[in-house]
Amino acid sequence: MNTRILLVGLAVACSAPAAFAHAFLQHADPGAGATLNAPPRRVALIFTEKLEPVFSGVAVIDASGHSVEAGTVVIGGNSIIAPLLPLGPGKYRVVWHAVSVDTHRTEGGYSFTVRR
Amino acid sequence: MTALLAAARAVHLMSLMTILGGSAYSALLRRGNLVEPPATSIRILFVIAAALALMSGLVWFCLIAGQMSGSWQGSVDPSVLRLAASATRFGHIFAARFIGLIGLCFLCMLMDRPAGAVLAILAGLLLVSLAPISHAAASGGDIAVVGAASDATHLLAAGLWLGGLMALALVIRRCWGEAAALMGPLRIFSILGTVVVIFLMLSGVANALSILPLRTMALHNPYFDLLLVKIALALVMAGLASLNRWRFAPAMPTGGGGAVRRLATSVGVELALGLFIVTIVGYLGTMAPH
Numbered sequence: 001m002n003t004r005i006l007l008v009g010l011a012v013a014c015s016a017p018a019a020f021a022h023a024f025l026q027h028a029d030p031g032a033g034a035t036l037n038a039p040p041r042r043v044a045l046i047f048t049e050k051l052e053p054v055f056s057g058v059a060v061i062d063a064s065g066h067s068v069e070a071g072t073v074v075i076g077g078n079s080i081i082a083p084l085l086p087l088g089p090g091k092y093r094v095v096w097h098a099v100s101v102d103t104h105r106t107e108g109g110y111s112f113t114v115r116r
Numbered sequence: 117m118t119a120l121l122a123a124a125r126a127v128h129l130m131s132l133m134t135i136l137g138g139s140a141y142s143a144l145l146r147r148g149n150l151v152e153p154p155a156t157s158i159r160i161l162f163v164i165a166a167a168l169a170l171m172s173g174l175v176w177f178c179l180i181a182g183q184m185s186g187s188w189q190g191s192v193d194p195s196v197l198r199l200a201a202s203a204t205r206f207g208h209i210f211a212a213r214f215i216g217l218i219g220l221c222f223l224c225m226l227m228d229r230p231a232g233a234v235l236a237i238l239a240g241l242l243l244v245s246l247a248p249i250s251h252a253a254a255s256g257g258d259i260a261v262v263g264a265a266s267d268a269t270h271l272l273a274a275g276l277w278l279g280g281l282m283a284l285a286l287v288i289r290r291c292w293g294e295a296a297a298l299m300g301p302l303r304i305f306s307i308l309g310t311v312v313v314i315f316l317m318l319s320g321v322a323n324a325l326s327i328l329p330l331r332t333m334a335l336h337n338p339y340f341d342l343l344l345v346k347i348a349l350a351l352v353m354a355g356l357a358s359l360n361r362w363r364f365a366p367a368m369p370t371g372g373g374g375a376v377r378r379l380a381t382s383v384g385v386e387l388a389l390g391l392f393i394v395t396i397v398g399y400l401g402t403m404a405p406h
Contacts, residue, residue, distance in 0.1 A: 022404045052204045052206075054199055054203040054204065097186060101204075101249065102250060103180045103204075103206045105183055105184055107186075
């Protein structure tokens, strides 16, 4: 245990300069794996870092592979918000890619279901 | 490509550190009327460093543009490069930095005595300008400002140490047969080194607090493992610096050629460790700390 504390202490004392990291998905609405009684009007993704809008984005697709976003996806600060068309019952997949202002790119995806 | 990106980062940092520390230390020596590094040697060193900084900066920019686009092919795609330069924080900063880097090249080639405060300030600004695109700055909020400031301080302190060490190596070479002449330059470097190590430690603490998820971090995280290697090497480097300060330097007036040789060996090893540490920093920049 003491060794661990010592190692962490040393790390704190001598950390590397300009250590870049990645924008991870911190919160999503609808959430991953959620089953909703009413169709959502938008997908909102919150990330751990600020984003570069021109290199970040999201696609929401239905079971047949069609895109269901409506209008412009808004990307600002550390969030991506995609307005949606009126969704029918079924399973939808959210596929996102995010580039943080420290230039690192992350990608991911999850699904949610709208109940019949 | 990740290895190339890490190498470009390391070369870029080391080149700017060489000019920052080398010119600052030389300026201090001149001010104290002490032996300086040979003008020709320092000019060649700085011209090479400035050219490497410009080229590695270009490679760094192109590779990052490709990384942001999601495909390394984007690194050579003019439309991706244009978008990265015009619409991202990284691109805006690098566009300004390229102007500074070109200016640095010209200054190193054209200045009569390419080892003064102007060069140190420009190289320092070019290093500091990397802070706003660090991870700490990306997090937003007050912690971003603290993190960026600690990044900048860490880069400047490391640059003064490593670049100063290179200039010291040139001074040692110049004074090979006259150990007593080294006393002044060693005293100046010792003061510089002490201040720099204090700032390195303080900025390291602030940096870590703003970057590392200390509460949840697993000690087997690859980033952390590599960071520990860096810390171990930095401690060895600090140990060698202490040896120089308290053992080899005091022996200089009476130690003759043997004392100079021992000092030169120690400084050489210290420099090699410094280069290795900067290489590690190049890799750390491509990894996630959590």
